[in-house]
Amino acid sequence: MRSKLGTALDIFIILIGPFIIYARIVDIMQNGVSLYPLLSVIIVGLALAFAVFNLVQLLKERQNSTPRKK
Numbered sequence: 001m002r003s004k005l006g007t008a009l010d011i012f013i014i015l016i017g018p019f020i021i022y023a024r025i026v027d028i029m030q031n032g033v034s035l036y037p038l039l040s041v042i043i044v045g046l047a048l049a050f051a052v053f054n055l056v057q058l059l060k061e062r063q064n065s066t067p068r069k070k
Contacts, residue, residue, distance in 0.1 A: 007058065010051040017048040 021044055024037040031037075 007055070010054050013047050013051040014055070017044050017051070020044045021048070 021041055024041045024044075027037045028034075028041075
């Protein structure tokens with residue numbers, strides 16, 4: 001069973017992650033490729049992917065656990 005705090009953090013990452021990635025890509029385009037913005041894009045991208053995966057799994061679990069009416 002997942003916690004409500006974990007789900008809230010996943011939703012927060014999904015909301016704020018694309019903004020961080022966009023800002024870092026703009027930074028890379030303006031200043032050239034450097035280590036920090038590149039690592040930031042990779043780490044936030046992975047966090048975003050895992051957050052989406054966790055929420056999809058949570059929705060699948062809820063859908064399978066609710067009884068269907070015939």
